[in-house]
Amino acid sequence: MSNSGGRRLKQWLMEQIESAQYSGLQWEDDSRTLFRIPWKHAGKQDYNQEIDASIFKAWAVFKGKFKEGDKAEPATWKTRLRCALNKSPDFEEVTERSQLDISEPYKVYRIVPEEEQKNGKSSMVILASSSSGDMTDMDCSPAAIEEFIKEEEGCSIQASPEYWSQSSINAFPLHQDPMPSGAMGSVFSQMMINFYYGGKFMQTQMVTHPEGCRISPQQHLGRGALYSSDSMQSVYFPPADLIEYERQRQVTKKLLGHLERGVLIRANQEGIFIKRLCQSRVFWSGMGQVGSQYSTAPCKLERDAVVKIFDTGRFLQALQLYQEGQFPAPDPTVTLCFGEELNDLNNAKSKLIIVQITVVHCQHLLDSMRRPQSFCNTPNLEMSDSSATDQMARIYQDLCSYSSPQRSACYRDNMPITA
Template identity: 60%
Template structure:
């Protein structure tokens, strides 16, 4: 039995029972789990004396810091994190951890000794936490704002290359273990969570009801493509009018409010085993552990709506960079309209008339990492692109027939009008749409 691990366990229990560290407390009455504060130094309200106190205490206990030394809160935090992760006495309970709130914290479980006996510890491994040779903290780029970049750039008290094992520091995919502050959340429209699954909530649209008969149901179809490290690893088309759930695994329990209604179409992220590089597979699997609750998507005649349930941060960018000049962060449990059908149809009319480039009915999601523009998505761990199927078909039809329509009005030649998709386009656009900008900038709740 490793004495270093025992020292950490006894020391940490003493600190929890002392009640002198703000946020360090027992999570349950049985005292089998505890909560440890986990605020990042990049937050505006970060107070080193309070938020780094438990990490500093561990550094002092281990002889890694004494009064008068340079304060290195990031180093203190990394040392305790590594010690916890390497010790057989502790196991993080990710379902209980909250890293995306104003006072973030992690929850760890104290693993009983009898349970540890069934788990072998590799020869030569240490649980004392004296060496910082543990793998990078995926939470740093999933839910927090890490203070430095991979490489030799100086960060908040330590270099990120010191957090990486020697064999992985040269791997190209360690460069994804970074992030930055979330951009302002502009160019999005919110719907209250209560409205999300009420049929009436998606009935009020700028596009009048049922101009194309049975074609209306087709608006629920979405093409979803998955890219890992810029490589297409899978795609599917949704078919359920109620929407879909995208997650690494099926929900654990039916009718679970944590994962949305069980009537949704379940779509799983493609396996990380499809990736060629072991380091990329490892980090992608780690990111999956923060995506368990996934996201919910629903497409209707109004557009495409999304709801983030997972712990990982998710950023999105719309089809028009003028509407969303920078990726927007999705707040957890907020319903956001990320694609607007009426705006697309207006842009499509302008494109047919030669006044506007072809509109794109595709939205890009980036999981765990912020991205600056669509040109940077090849370097990202997980990218999901969502296209409105009917809108894409309309675009293809108009683009293919555009040269045959020189007048630019909605009256198409008979051979063109015979095309079913052209008929739908004519029918939809024949209605008077409200006067508005050609891109979707609303920031108000969608009326019901």
């Protein structure tokens, strides 16, 4: 099924009702102004994904959000269609006719006549609308997010190892030369992590452990020696109790409950790597890499996969272009969004939980370039260890000697930076 014709949700949904191919999707009245849509919770004992999630899956396919062979995410499919229905001026839920506590639960929606839309709806507030009916997926109200969280609670969770597995280790680019040790190695391990709840800054924490850190809710107790203080640094989400608004506080607490296993993050000379362990979805945006391609838009983290979310070589190339006046200043920060889809950074402030990770040594380089006297002339990064400073100075001197159109070999794509 294709969306190339730009058909609206209303036309698409009416066609699905008329097709009678989805169990429970049917007209509620003879005048065909009301319809039922099946709404069985994924946690029900008799839940059948092929039947009970079929209409939601069809919408995901229609919107290009799912194709056969992709990982099935029935809770996400359901949330997408619910958000589209709630945002569309063509529909409003008739809650008094919905039946959610029966063996085959359903919701009832009314098709709002165009004339009524022009005069304004009386029984609900339009959260957002689009003349084409192409709603922004997952850009939902806190109530919709809360319902999505409830749906996820019923989904089966596959166990996954809580460590960088041997197969995952192979995904990390290794240097030809040994990894710098001591203070010099710690320079490349340094990350500044900032937490935001609903766009409000909550706290910051510095990570210096060479094996990286695990970000998780504080109530979770890591199991085994791999999560002892000697294995990696523990970084905790700020308590939701610090949130001012009650509704936001409640929904954030529920979301934190789905972040129990957290994410593993590790930084080295190559960049920043992440591994998602938690049940909740995580989206990221930064100067990273997806497969063999560099990312230019927010991407979803697949569970248990090691992903390079920041590429140091790519940053240095962009920094050189910035110095030559050909490119805006590159961003040494990666943004993570937990539990909600991140379409672009412009709407990050509306998200429940945002974590921003700044590569400290790259931030130093950028700050030095912005100073009146170039680092090329005064290699004096604010680092206490002289060997680490020398290492950074050499990298930056190479950068300053970079000339167009011939590029230094140090900055070829995917080329590791060595001492």
